[in-house]
Amino acid sequence: MNIIACVKQVPDTEAQIKVKADGSGIEEGGIKWVMNPYDEFGVEEALKLKEKAGGDVTIVSIGPARAMETIRTALAMGAEKGVHIDDPALNAADAYTTAAALAAAIKGLPYDIIFCGQRAIDDDSAQVGAILAEILGVPQVTFVTKLEIDGTKVKAVRPIEGAQLVIETSLPCVITATKGLNEPRYASLPGIMKAKKKPVEAKNAAALGVSTDAKSKVAKMIPPPARPPGKILCADDTPEGKAAELAKLLREEAKVI
Amino acid sequence: MAHGIAPIGIGNEGRQVFWNADSFELFLFLFTGIAMVIFAVGLFRRWQMWTAMGKPEIRMDNVNERLKLLWRNGILQIKTWQDPYPGVMHGMIFFGFFVLIFGAAFDATEFHITEPFGIAFLRGKFYLVFSMIMDLFGLFVLIGVLMALWRRYILRPDRLTYKGQPDSTPDDAIVLLLILGIIVTGFVIEALRIHVTWQQAPWEVWSFVGWNLAKAFAGVEPGSAKAMHAATWWIHTFIALGFIAYIPYSRLMHIITTPANHFMTTLKPVGQLEPIADFENAESFGVGTLEEFTWKQIFDSDACTRCGRCQDGCPAYLTGKHLSPKKLVQDIKTYWLEKAPAAVAAKNAAAGDGKLAKLGRILDLVSLLGKYKMAGEGYQPPAERALIGEVVDLHELWDCTNCMYCMENCSASIEHVPKIVGMRQYKVLMDADFAPELQLTYRNMENNSNPWGVGSHLRADWAKEVGVKTLAEDANVEYLFYVGCAGSFDDRGKKVSIAFAKILQAAGISFGILGTEESCCGDSAMRGGNEYLYQTLAQANIEVMKAYGVKKIIATCPHGYNALKKDYPNFDGNFEVYHHTEIIADLIAQGKIKLQKPVEGTFTYHDSCFLGRYNNVYEQPRKILAAVPGAKTVEMARNHGKSFCCGAGGARMWMEEHGDRINDARAKQAIDVNADTIAVGCPFCLTMMSDGIKDHSKEESMVALDLAEIVWKAMGLEEEKAPVEVCAAPAEE
Ligand code: SF4
Ligand code: SF4
Numbered sequence: 001m002n003i004i005a006c007v008k009q010v011p012d013t014e015a016q017i018k019v020k021a022d023g024s025g026i027e028e029g030g031i032k033w034v035m036n037p038y039d040e041f042g043v044e045e046a047l048k049l050k051e052k053a054g055g056d057v058t059i060v061s062i063g064p065a066r067a068m069e070t071i072r073t074a075l076a077m078g079a080e081k082g083v084h085i086d087d088p089a090l091n092a093a094d095a096y097t098t099a100a101a102l103a104a105a106i107k108g109l110p111y112d113i114i115f116c117g118q119r120a121i122d123d124d125s126a127q128v129g130a131i132l133a134e135i136l137g138v139p140q141v142t143f144v145t146k147l148e149i150d151g152t153k154v155k156a157v158r159p160i161e162g163a164q165l166v167i168e169t170s171l172p173c174v175i176t177a178t179k180g181l182n183e184p185r186y187a188s189l190p191g192i193m194k195a196k197k198k199p200v201e202a203k204n205a206a207a208l209g210v211s212t213d214a215k216s217k218v219a220k221m222i223p224p225p226a227r228p229p230g231k232i233l234c235a236d237d238t239p240e241g242k243a244a245e246l247a248k249l250l251r252e253e254a255k256v257i
Numbered sequence: 258m259a260h261g262i263a264p265i266g267i268g269n270e271g272r273q274v275f276w277n278a279d280s281f282e283l284f285l286f287l288f289t290g291i292a293m294v295i296f297a298v299g300l301f302r303r304w305q306m307w308t309a310m311g312k313p314e315i316r317m318d319n320v321n322e323r324l325k326l327l328w329r330n331g332i333l334q335i336k337t338w339q340d341p342y343p344g345v346m347h348g349m350i351f352f353g354f355f356v357l358i359f360g361a362a363f364d365a366t367e368f369h370i371t372e373p374f375g376i377a378f379l380r381g382k383f384y385l386v387f388s389m390i391m392d393l394f395g396l397f398v399l400i401g402v403l404m405a406l407w408r409r410y411i412l413r414p415d416r417l418t419y420k421g422q423p424d425s426t427p428d429d430a431i432v433l434l435l436i437l438g439i440i441v442t443g444f445v446i447e448a449l450r451i452h453v454t455w456q457q458a459p460w461e462v463w464s465f466v467g468w469n470l471a472k473a474f475a476g477v478e479p480g481s482a483k484a485m486h487a488a489t490w491w492i493h494t495f496i497a498l499g500f501i502a503y504i505p506y507s508r509l510m511h512i513i514t515t516p517a518n519h520f521m522t523t524l525k526p527v528g529q530l531e532p533i534a535d536f537e538n539a540e541s542f543g544v545g546t547l548e549e550f551t552w553k554q555i556f557d558s559d560a561c562t563r564c565g566r567c568q569d570g571c572p573a574y575l576t577g578k579h580l581s582p583k584k585l586v587q588d589i590k591t592y593w594l595e596k597a598p599a600a601v602a603a604k605n606a607a608a609g610d611g612k613l614a615k616l617g618r619i620l621d622l623v624s625l626l627g628k629y630k631m632a633g634e635g636y637q638p639p640a641e642r643a644l645i646g647e648v649v650d651l652h653e654l655w656d657c658t659n660c661m662y663c664m665e666n667c668s669a670s671i672e673h674v675p676k677i678v679g680m681r682q683y684k685v686l687m688d689a690d691f692a693p694e695l696q697l698t699y700r701n702m703e704n705n706s707n708p709w710g711v712g713s714h715l716r717a718d719w720a721k722e723v724g725v726k727t728l729a730e731d732a733n734v735e736y737l738f739y740v741g742c743a744g745s746f747d748d749r750g751k752k753v754s755i756a757f758a759k760i761l762q763a764a765g766i767s768f769g770i771l772g773t774e775e776s777c778c779g780d781s782a783m784r785g786g787n788e789y790l791y792q793t794l795a796q797a798n799i800e801v802m803k804a805y806g807v808k809k810i811i812a813t814c815p816h817g818y819n820a821l822k823k824d825y826p827n828f829d830g831n832f833e834v835y836h837h838t839e840i841i842a843d844l845i846a847q848g849k850i851k852l853q854k855p856v857e858g859t860f861t862y863h864d865s866c867f868l869g870r871y872n873n874v875y876e877q878p879r880k881i882l883a884a885v886p887g888a889k890t891v892e893m894a895r896n897h898g899k900s901f902c903c904g905a906g907g908a909r910m911w912m913e914e915h916g917d918r919i920n921d922a923r924a925k926q927a928i929d930v931n932a933d934t935i936a937v938g939c940p941f942c943l944t945m946m947s948d949g950i951k952d953h954s955k956e957e958s959m960v961a962l963d964l965a966e967i968v969w970k971a972m973g974l975e976e977e978k979a980p981v982e983v984c985a986a987p988a989e990e
Contacts, residue, residue: 012704014705016715030714034704183693188687189536192789193536
């Protein structure tokens with residue numbers, strides 16, 4: 001089976017995000033870059049599927065030179081090869097342009113199933129997987145927490161509020177992974193060493209023949225306002241008094257009740 | 258026999274060697290020869306088995322140092338004496354035997370070597386004292402053996418079991434009965450001789466045991482006494498020769514392997530782990546099969562006497578976990594005994610026509626001793642088992658806190674911890690199969706250089722309050738304060754860092770921190786088997802430290818302290834490393850800080866493993882407490898080298914614990930001595946003891962504090978802050 005997993009390199013969840021003074025983006029210095037956690041679920045599922053059904057796993061990623069580390073991480077986990085789309089013009093790509101570039105790269109590869117994370121934790125758009133499936137013209141199941149594949153039959157579980165959908169479709173398709181699908185593996189040391197030698201093909205927008213024009217652009221980044229300090233209720237010391245004061249504040253100041 | 262030797266009599270006391278047995282000499286030689294051959298064959302096979310498997314390792318260097326270890330642990334048996342009952346028991350048998358063998362050698366020397374030249378030295382006063390000493394030590398052996406039998410079969414202490422299941426083998430009884438037999442028959446022979454000869458040799462009263470025992474034969478005809486003497490003489494001889502022949506096939510082998518193991522003890526600093534040298538080109542990492550141990554690690558298990566000292570203080574075992582260091586070593590030994598015959602055969606075959614190989618093959622063929630049978634004709638190797646998972650189960654592997662109790666207290670100098678870490682390395686680096694919570698910890702260390710996964714940019718935030726400069730701001734300082742992860746990110750740990758920084762400031766010590774340039778020390782990664790991650794972190798630290806020209810380092814965390822001091826030199830990181838309790842004790846001694854404010858309470862100091870057993874820092878923390886005005890101190894039952902781990906070492910801090918909690922067991926020990934403060938010198942211990950206090954619902958009356966916090970309080974330089982009165986004044990807008 002030919003399996004593809006798309007990954008994105010994102011800042012670590014604990015990294016301190018500072019918006020550049022001109023609002024054109026974030027300060028990248030000092031940031032630890034990691035594989036998007038949802039993409040990790042995708043890579044893990046791809047590897048599990050390979051281990052069960054045979055075949056190989058190709059990692060596709062868009063990003064500057066540093067994104068190579070993330071591709072290598074996935075290769076260390078056990079994927080066979082990678083495609084690195086490195087084009088400065090794609091650095092500010094929106095979800096559509098990103099999906100289009102991925103689709104262009106994937107079209108040139110044999111594939112039976114494509115895994116994406118349900119969203120990237122940096123821009124949280126949750127669109128790339130879906131658009132990718134549309135462009136490729138294959139079915140998609142998003143937010144998957146359980147996946148069974150039997151021949152070309154696909155059965156996926158997707159939680160919705162208060163229930164779970166069991167969705168059936170067939171290969172080839174796009175699956176976007178979310179927490180609960182699996183526990184991503186820790187790369188073994190031989191895996192890490194071998195990953196250094198695995199092939200990664202470099203591509204740019206021109207080679208893929210895709211437009212780098214974003215359909216939407218980030219006009220400006222503004223950090224969220226500093227959180228105002230907490231308030232201690234002091235007017236009355238009895239529980240009743242405090243409750244009354246709280247109710248008053250919630251109604252009049254916070255206007256939530 | 259004696260040529261020109263003055264006759265035995267008053268003034269020239271002595272005894273005739275081979276009395277009533279002089280015609281037995283030839284047979285004695287014959288049987289001795291047979292016993293020696295059996296002994297030699299056994300030893301040769303065992304030798305082949307020791308050398309058949311395992312990676313190379315040098316343990317024969319620095320002979321002087323090694324001889325000292327042999328003297329201390331093998332001859333004086335310092336460790337064995339530390340437990341009174343078994344110490345005395347083993348001491349009596351060992352020293353008794355030692356003296357008896359020397360005595361026998363004296364006898365033999367006189368009889369075979371000096372007498373033919375007309376010299377008899379076992380005469381006169383010397384003989385009398387000699388006889389008395391021999392009887393005395395014979396008696397010691399007897400008492401020792403009876404103590405051993407009593408202990409093993411009647412008292413049955415837990416350490417001679419695994420979770421209450423005695424692990425005695427028939428061998429244990431056979432060995433004790435052999436010794437008992439030798440001594441009892443020896444005394445009977447002596448008694449019968451005295452019974453027959455006492456009138457001519459009244460000085461035999463010096464052989465006081467035989468003399469008194471002789472009274473039991475009162476009334477026995479000299480003729481029958483002589484016959485009985487001869488019969489007992491042969492019984493004695495056969496038991497003694499049997500004993501010798503039995504050595505290589507039984508636990509008696511420890512007479513050879515245990516001292517050898519003392520001789521071959523590692524000379525590296527305590528607890529230092531051998532780094533993996535070449536990640537790029539090595540095929541396999543860690544220990545996944547028996548062959549991946551070094552030969553010495555395998556040999557270790559043959560030196561184990563099953564004494565159970567290690568198990569007696571193993572925090573994992575004592576809280577009901579699967580792990581027992583004794584069982585671990587014994588399981589490896591059993592496995593080795595299963596696998597070695599085939600390895601020996603393979604080695605012999607590969608060696609081709611070497612003489613030893615030929616001898617080995619001949620022995621294979623004539624092998625009659627089923628258990629140690631070499632892979633000759635018809636040999637059925639036991640079913641293949643995996644080292645990890647089957648021989649050593651995964652719980653055992655991960656239960657260990659690396660507390661070093663077992664190694665420190667092992668009477669055979671066995672090195673358990675590197676074996677455990679080696680197997681963990683295999684699980685982590687090769688199989689990448691280990692606890693999910695530990696995987697998370699490692700990811701956190703990879704991404705944010707701390708096990709909690711707090712953003713690495715927050716590392717130096719604690720220092721803002723006290724105005725500590727980083728080396729980037731001012732590198733011209735005497736000490737680098739290596740804060741470590743707990744001191745940087747853990748709320749309790751941060752308080753300790755602040756207290757210690759204030760102490761240094763008050764003492765006028767020039768120091769700085771690395772701030773966000775500091776990395777995790779990597780101890781949890783190293784001891785949890787992730788050597789790759791550990792080395793990455795260590796190298797990052799070493800690089801930064803070297804770039805700033807750091808010479809002296811103080812650490813408040815014993816894990817960082819130990820790693821920096823012992824393990825970083827492996828990567829060319831050579832610094833003078835101190836623990837903060839060493840520095841504080843020094844500042845107090847030099848009068849640079851004054852502890853003037855009484856801090857009332859009953860303090861008990863909990864020895865951190867990585868400070869005490871690993872680095873022999875036992876006294877400084879106690880000196881500090883002793884200097885605190887108003888503080889009363891008590892020791893917990895388990896202290897110093899026998900201290901009980903808090904449960905956090907060896908990456909256990911980050912893992913789920915099954916069964917009873919180790920920290921609760923330790924906190925209970927503090928409660929038992931009515932301490933109201935558990936003083937610690939380690940942030941992990943601090944967390945563990947604080948949690949233990951809570952688990953026993955004692956947080957109202959007990960507290961765990963780092964020594965730095967206690968000292969800062971006692972320095973009385975800071976008004977204790979009243980709890981913040983939030984409603985006191987209206988907040989200014
Ligand atoms: S190091 Fe400590 S926990 Fe580990 S086996 Fe030895 S005594 Fe037990
Ligand atoms: S490992 Fe050492 S302490 Fe433990 S049982 Fe064996 S000899 Fe005794």
